[in-house]
Structure formats: structure tokens, C-alpha cells
Amino acid sequence: MSSTTVLTQVNTREVLRWLGGHLAPYRWQVAGAIVALFLASGAWLALGQGVKYAIDNGFIGDHPQVLNQAALAVLIICIIASLATYCRFYLMTWLGERISADIRMQLYQHLLHLSPSFFSKIRTGEVISRFTSDTAILQTVVGMSLSMALRSLVTFIGALILMGATSPLLTLCVLLAVPVVLIPIRVLAPKVRRYARLSQDKIADLGAHIDQSLHEIATVQAFNAQTSEARQFDNRVDEAFGVARWRIHYRSLLIGLIMVLSLSAILLIAWVGARQVFAGDISAGELSAFLFYAILAGGSVATISEVIGEVQRGVGASERLLELLASPVDIVDGTTTLPHLPSAPAIHIKQLQFAYPDSPALFNNFSLTIDAGEKVALVGASGAGKTTLFQLLLRFYDVNEGDITLGGYSIKQLKLHDLRNQIAMVSQESVVFATTVMENIRYGREDASDEDVVAAAKNAFADEFIEALEDGYHTQLGERGVRLSGGQRQRIAIARAILADRPVLLLDEATSALDARSEKMVQQALSSLMRGRTTIVIAHRLATVQHADRIIVLDQGKITAQGKHVQLMKSDTLYREYAELQLLS
Numbered sequence: 177m178s179s180t181t182v183l184t185q186v187n188t189r190e191v192l193r194w195l196g197g198h199l200a201p202y203r204w205q206v207a208g209a210i211v212a213l214f215l216a217s218g219a220w221l222a223l224g225q226g227v228k229y230a231i232d233n234g235f236i237g238d239h240p241q242v243l244n245q246a247a248l249a250v251l252i253i254c255i256i257a258s259l260a261t262y263c264r265f266y267l268m269t270w271l272g273e274r275i276s277a278d279i280r281m282q283l284y285q286h287l288l289h290l291s292p293s294f295f296s297k298i299r300t301g302e303v304i305s306r307f308t309s310d311t312a313i314l315q316t317v318v319g320m321s322l323s324m325a326l327r328s329l330v331t332f333i334g335a336l337i338l339m340g341a342t343s344p345l346l347t348l349c350v351l352l353a354v355p356v357v358l359i360p361i362r363v364l365a366p367k368v369r370r371y372a373r374l375s376q377d378k379i380a381d382l383g384a385h386i387d388q389s390l391h392e393i394a395t396v397q398a399f400n401a402q403t404s405e406a407r408q409f410d411n412r413v414d415e416a417f418g419v420a421r422w423r424i425h426y427r428s429l430l431i432g433l434i435m436v437l438s439l440s441a442i443l444l445i446a447w448v449g450a451r452q453v454f455a456g457d458i459s460a461g462e463l464s465a466f467l468f469y470a471i472l473a474g475g476s477v478a479t480i481s482e483v484i485g486e487v488q489r490g491v492g493a494s495e496r497l498l499e500l501l502a503s504p505v506d507i508v509d510g511t512t513t514l515p516h517l518p519s520a521p522a523i524h525i526k527q528l529q530f531a532y533p534d535s536p537a538l539f540n541n542f543s544l545t546i547d548a549g550e551k552v553a554l555v556g557a558s559g560a561g562k563t564t565l566f567q568l569l570l571r572f573y574d575v576n577e578g579d580i581t582l583g584g585y586s587i588k589q590l591k592l593h594d595l596r597n598q599i600a601m602v603s604q605e606s607v608v609f610a611t612t613v614m615e616n617i618r619y620g621r622e623d624a625s626d627e628d629v630v631a632a633a634k635n636a637f638a639d640e641f642i643e644a645l646e647d648g649y650h651t652q653l654g655e656r657g658v659r660l661s662g663g664q665r666q667r668i669a670i671a672r673a674i675l676a677d678r679p680v681l682l683l684d685e686a687t688s689a690l691d692a693r694s695e696k697m698v699q700q701a702l703s704s705l706m707r708g709r710t711t712i713v714i715a716h717r718l719a720t721v722q723h724a725d726r727i728i729v730l731d732q733g734k735i736t737a738q739g740k741h742v743q744l745m746k747s748d749t750l751y752r753e754y755a756e757l758q759l760l761s
């Protein structure tokens with residue numbers, strides 16, 4: 177699915193309001209930058225008056241001391257202009273860095289609250305690209321391009337006013353030329369922006385491709401798919417380059433057209449001006465000052481035309497960022513605070529109706545009660561809906577109809593944080609982060625002491641292998657725990673859940689077979705974890721179903737049988753088949 181169909185579209189006005197909102201807290205820096213901007217532009221403009229004075233009174237008037245005074249004035253003006261430029265440049269770059277840092281923080285916060293269903297519809301590489309390259313563009317645009325555009329705009333307006341004061345007739349010529357110069361901006365700037373945005377989308381495609389193939393590098397290499405991956409990647413790179421070429425084409429055209437138009441206008445004005453000097457209507461100093469301003473104004477227009485493409489690129493990048501920020505948090509937080517549950521709660525699923533978006537109903541009028549402290553094993557064929565029940569309990573998706581209660585509280589009313597604080601989940605693929613063993617286990621409870629972590633690891637029968645690692649608990653585990661065996665990863669995940677010490681346990685047993693010793697260790701770790709908790713296990717192990725208080729057989733979203741292992745082996749054909757084929761022991 178294309179990511180743009182998942183995201184809310186935004187318009188330019190929203191983008192500007194959003195950027196304005198981000199600049200608002202830094203109004204002093206913005207004000208400082210604007211003052212510096214006016215000061216620097218004012219100083220450069222004053223230089224023109226110095227030129228006129230020097231020519232009319234110094235050279236032509238033949239007064240060397242006037243020339244000295246003029247040179248001193250010019251030096252002072254240059255120093256003021258340089259200092260002001262330093263301040264403007266510093267403040268604008270600071271603002272660029274600051275607001276892109278703020279946007280990154282805001283975006284990350286937002287992403288962390290979007291439900292897994294959102295991420296199932298958008299590619300991670302796409303999100304990462306928006307996160308890194310779009311914020312970097314914004315940083316450059318606010319810090320550099322916008323600063324240059326503003327400076328040029330102020331200089332242009334100032335130059336125009338001073339030109340008017342020097343020679344109204346020549347200024348009229350300039351004013352007639354301005355709309356001609358603006359035509360290419362109006363026509364070409366939207367094209368630059370469209371291709372800039374498209375270009376970013378294509379770069380994001382590349383990011384998504386790299387993310388996927390490197391993430392699954394073992395599969396890529398095992399299937400000798402390097403060549404085809406590289407070919408697909410080359411095609412995408414070519415597409416990105418193709419779009420970038422259009423963007424560059426329109427940008428270059430814009431710059432070139434503006435340059436030729438503004439230089440022709442200056443030439444025309446110089447010609448009219450020279451004739452006026454011959455006729456004695458204006459002095460040579462006035463014409464020099466006028467031309468100085470005209471060149472300043474022309475230079476400003478040229479700068480604006482160069483950076484306008486960049487600014488358009490910034491608007492495109494902002495649009496892409498804002499789209500991510502505008503994606504609504506689809507799981508609405510409840511309002512009820514859950515008091516600390518003294519013991520394992522009962523779970524009631526009442527007349528549940530649920531379908532994944534754009535999919536047929538999976539659960540229809542499904543009801544299930546799990547008593548406080550009960551250990552229930554879910555078994556059933558692939559696609560029966562076992563994992564979906566976990567997702568619903570954690571409110572990654574909301575039920576369409578019916579209700580789920582935890583300790584008597586409807587989970588929809590509970591604050592999400594409080595609900596999830598009651599539940600520890602151990603997923604089928606044990607999640608291990610690229611940090612130390614200690615921090616991996618501590619993920620279960622942020623404020624746990626080192627001693628608590630070690631105690632949890634001991635209860636999970638993980639302490640022995642952890643101590644044998646090169647740096648014990650401080651050993652860095654590779655990305656996704658590649659440096660550990662499957663059984664070791666499982667025990668780390670179990671230790672994390674033990675440390676979290678939550679009254680409800682959702683356990684998705686790993687299907688992969690472990691050797692007898694690892695299996696025994698993991699089984700012992702699980703028994704230690706389940707003690708005193710309401711537990712639902714998606715069971716793939718014989719030991720688990722044998723020790724469960726109740727086994728629920730699920731088939732296509734329905735309970736087809738329930739009871740103890742021995743009982744079901746006698747009475748239920750589906751279960752017997754499942755047990756014989758699937759339960760690993």
C-alpha cells in the first residue's frame with residue numbers, strides 16, 4: 177500500500193502555521209535575527225549614499241579630505257554590516273537547528289503513540305527517511321535559505337525606495353521590469369516544489385528498500401537474491417535520479433531566466449540613466465548610486481530566485497513531516513485510573529465482535545472468561561485468532577462490538593498506560609535490543625536495581641549463561657540479539673517479564689524446537705514466571721498444555737472445545753490431531 181494513502185494530506189497554509197508555531201517559543205531569537213537583518217541591509221544600502229557623496233564631492237568636486245571622510249564612513253558601515261551579518265547568520269542557523277531538533281522530538285513522541293496497526297500500513301524505512309532527511313532539509317532551509325531570502329527581500333525593498341529617492345523616472349523603469357522577472361517565479365516555482373516533494377518520496381523508497389533488505393540480509397544471501405535486490409535497488413535509484421533531474425532542470429531554468437531578465441533590465445536602466453546624465457537631469461554620483469542600488473536589487477532578486485527552489489523544497493519536506501504528525505492516534509485513551517491490583521485479575525471477554533480493517537469478521541459473538549490466577553492455554557491452527565486475542569487485550573486494536581474487562585474494568589475505559597502496566601507480554605520472537613544484557617532485562621522495569629535484574633535472570637534460569645558471556649551482564653548484545661541462541665533470547669525475554677512483575681501474563685510460546693537442556697531451562701523459567709498470575713499462553717509445548725488449568729481449542733475465531741489435556745485427548749479429534757502434529761516436546 178502506498179504510504180500516502182495512509183497519511184492525512186495537509187496544505188501549505190497548515191504547513192506555515194505549523195512552522196510559525198514552532199518558531200513562536202523563540203520569539204527573541206527571531207526578533208534578534210530580524211533586527212540584525214534590517215541593520216545589515218540598511219548598512220549595505222547606506223553604502224550607496226557614500227558612493228554618491230564620494231563621487232560628487234570627492235572625485236568630481238576635487239576635495240581629497242572629503243574622500244578620506246567618505247572612506248572612513250564606508251569602513252564603519254562595512255564593520256556594522258559585517259557584525260549584523262554575523263548575528264543574523266548565527267541566529268537563523270540556530271533557529272534552523274533548534275526547530276528541527278524540536279520537530280524530531282515531537283515526531284518521535286507522536287510515533288511512539290501510534291498503534292501497531294498504523295505501522296503495519298507504512299514502511300519503517302519511509303518513516304525513517306521523513307524523520308532524518310526531511311528534518312535535515314528543513315534545518316537547512318530555515319537556517320540558510322530562508323535567511324538569505326529574507327535578507328534579499330529587505331535589501332530589494334530598501335534599494336527600490338532609495339532608487340525612487342534618487343531618480344523617480346529610472347525607478348519607474350525598474351518597477352515595470354519587476355513583474356516580468358516575477359513571471360518565471362510564478363510559473364516555475366510550483367514545479368520545483370512538486371518535483372522536490374516527489375524526489376523526497378523516491379529517496380524514502382530507497383530508504384525503505386535498504387531497511388528491508390539489510391534487515392533480512394540472511395534470507396537475501398541464503399536465497400542468492402543479492403543480484404535481484406541490487407537490480408531492484410538500481411531501478412529505484414534511477415527513478416529517484418530521474419525525478420531529481422526534473423527538479424534540477426526547473427530550478428536551473430528559474431535561475432537562468434531571472435538572471436537574464438534582471439541583467440537586461442539593469443542594462444536598460446543604465447542606458448536610460450546615462451542619457452539623463454548627458455542631458456544634465458541627474459549627476460554622475462546620482463547615476464552611480466542608482467546603479468549601485470539597481471545591482472543590489474538585481475543581486476537580491478537573483479538570490480531569491482536561487483533560494484526559492486530551496487524554500488519550496490523545505491515546504492515539501494514540511495508537508496511530509498506534518499503528514500506524519502497529523503496521522504491520528506487511532507486508539508483513544510481511556511479516562512479511568514486503574515487502582516493497583518492486589519492480585520491477578522479475572523478477564524472477561526463478552527460477545528466480542530472483531531474484524532481487521534478491510535477484512536471479514538474474525539470473531540463473532542465470542543465470549544470467554546478467564547478466572548483470577550488461572551493458566552489458560554490457547555491452541556488451534558494457524559490463523560485461528562490466537563494472536564489477535566492478545567492484540568485486543570493490549571488494545572492495539574479496538575473491538576467492534578462487545579467488551580473486554582480486566583479485574584471488572586472495561587479496558588476501553590482504562591487509561592492505556594494503566595491497562596498495559598498490568599500486562600507482561602513475551603512474544604514468540606523474543607525481542608532483544610542492541611544494548612547490554614542488564615539494560616535488556618531492565619526494560620521490564622525502568623527503576624529496577626542491578627540486584628533486581630540479576631534476581632530476575634536467576635529466576636529465568638538465565639544467570640548461568642549470562643555470567644559465562646565475556647562481560648557478564650554488561651555484554652553488549654548485537655542488533656536483535658544476534659549474538660545469542662534462540663533459547664538464550666527466550667530466557668532474556670522471560671527474565672524481563674519476571675522483572676516487570678505484572679499480574680497478567682500473555683505468552684506466545686516460540687515454535688522453534690530447543691535442545692532438551694534448553695527446553696527444560698525455558699520450561700522452568702516459564703513456570704517460575706506464571707506463578708501467581710492470570711496467564712494466557714499460545715501453546716506450542718506439551719509441558720505447557722499438560723500444566724495448564726484449562727486448554728481452549730480455537731478454530732476460525734470460535735471455541736470448539738475446552739478442558740484438560742487428558743480429557744481433550746480423549747474427547748476432541750481436532751485437539752488430538754493438533755497435539756500429535758504440533759505440540760513439541
Ligand SMILES: Nc1ncnc2c1ncn2[C@@H]1O[C@H](COP(=O)(O)OP(=O)(O)OP(=O)(O)O)[C@@H](O)[C@H]1O
Binds near residue numbers: 535
Ligand atoms: N494486521 C492484520 N490485518 C489484517 N488481517 C490480519 C492482521 N493480522 C492477522 N490477520 C488475520 O487474522 C486472522 C487471525 O490471525 P492471528 O494472527 O490472530 O492467528 P493465530 O491464531 O495467532 O495464527 P498463528 O498461530 O499462525 O500465529 C488471520 O486470518 C490473519 O490473516
